[in-house]
Amino acid sequence: MSAPRDVRIEHFARAGLAARGAVYLLVGGLALTAAIGAGGDVGGNESALRSLLSQPFGAAIIGAIGLGLVFFAAWRIYSAIVDPDGHGDTAKGLGTRAVHALSGIVNGALALTALTIALGVSAGGGGDDDAAQDWTAFLLSQPFGRWLTAAVGAGVVGAGLFHLWKSWRGDMLKRLSVPAERRSLALIVGRVGYAARGVVFIVIGGFLIAAAIHGDSSEAKGLGGALQALEDQPFGWALLALVAAGLAAFGAFGFLQALWRRIRAPDLSDAKAALDAIARKV
Structure with a gap:
């Protein structure tokens, strides 16, 4: 007998959280x-995934991660539409849901990259920086392109500051059902992980703003470029080690989310109702 739809969605979401955690754990x-x-x-996400190819069953592992990222992307977009966590239709709630949708798109692209690597279709070599520069070149080519690119960069910096604020507040466990004896450890892992991710976002956003100011897409950096920029600073090895350990902690926190996150997964028919409601508003 097949599982109820809501149970399947929950399983997909947990697999997706674990897959995203695996990528961050590998990069860090x-x-x-x-x-x-x-x-x-x-390096960034793509180079980290490619490093698995030299390992036993590397292609299969990359494929499993890619499939998990498909689940994660679908769950993020589903959450943006159906709003199972109840963020609502306020400006803040819609902003959160928009971020979830954007996260779904970004992770969907990473899933496609992982699956093409696993299948041996991807020629490789481009990496995160090339992708960031391609997108930046596209933004710069639009009307008011510099302003648009600067706005995106400011948004990424804002996301980084939000991660740092969340790390300081220590409220990343509010949607998790963590056993009491594991709560302190989970909080430490989450705080370190969110702080490191915040630093990386701020660096990436700063490069985007620089690209906007100079009108030069080659100044944009992805995750790998941001980490290399940290390494190039005075005492860069120590700075890189701290941030890298934090990214690995964020990856580990992804597995804790996969285990203990409270996932409200309504029936798929609710997604259709939500889409109909959006269509009526538009």
């Missing part, structure tokens, strides 16, 4: 080992 782990001179590589 590789950058950390590079920072302390123990091998590894300072």
